[in-house]
Amino acid sequence: MEIQIANESHFKYAEAICDTIAESAKVRGTGIAKRTPEYICKRLGNGNAIIALDNGKFAGFCYIEVWGHEKFVANSGLIVHPDYRSQGLAKKIKEKTFELSKEKFPDAKIFGITTGLAVMKINYELGYKPTTFSELTDDPEFWKGCQTCKNFDILTRTERKMCLCTGMLYDPATDNKKKAENEVTKGHEKANPKAFKKLKSIKESLFIKKKE
């Protein structure tokens, strides 16, 4: 299995990607934004998409979109062909898309909206947190993408405050803060290992319930 950044040589897979997305939405019975082959070709050609191929056969796809002048990016359109499901492929594609997002747009918040448990699980493991739509981009172009979803009337009725999808957000600032805190902790441990060990054992005795 080859998982790579897509380019123009992958335009020939646009049709297969659209068909797989549409078929899967039908089977799931949930709403999904419809995509045309032209729309997918744009994503395949701009260096912001990941495609998985098995000996030249389409296996999976996901793309990055930039919103609100690079304040936000979304990892969207995740699809794994039914022949390749339940083998961890979606996870690998999402991880690669996430890494590419951080590399190309290091300051952007990364978000997605989904009704799918698999996607929620993957996002959570990558460090996304569930949130309300108010914390996501207010770029109207992003929400326009929902127009082709069968639940769009709900989104409109609630004035874009909520719908059936759950919003999930990764904030690089929170992640960097956590990393910095970990560094400080490591620094304390290095500077005074004995005192650190004692403090740790006191904390554990106070907060961790001992097994009987």
Ligand SMILES: CC(C)(COP(=O)(O)OP(=O)(O)OC[C@H]1O[C@@H](n2cnc3c(N)ncnc32)[C@H](O)[C@@H]1OP(=O)(O)O)[C@@H](O)C(=O)NCCC(=O)NCCS
């Ligand atoms: C959702 C989808 C991308 C998952 O692809 P996949 O390659 O089978 O997923 P993975 O094997 O990487 O599984 C990732 C995790 O999700 C879980 N999972 C996979 N499919 C699931 C499902 N249908 N329901 C619940 N959990 C599921 C897996 O158990 C795994 O969790 P774990 O790490 O705790 O074991 C694929 O089923 C698909 O393309 N579906 C149709 C399109 C779709 O729903 N896209 C998302 C739109 S937001």
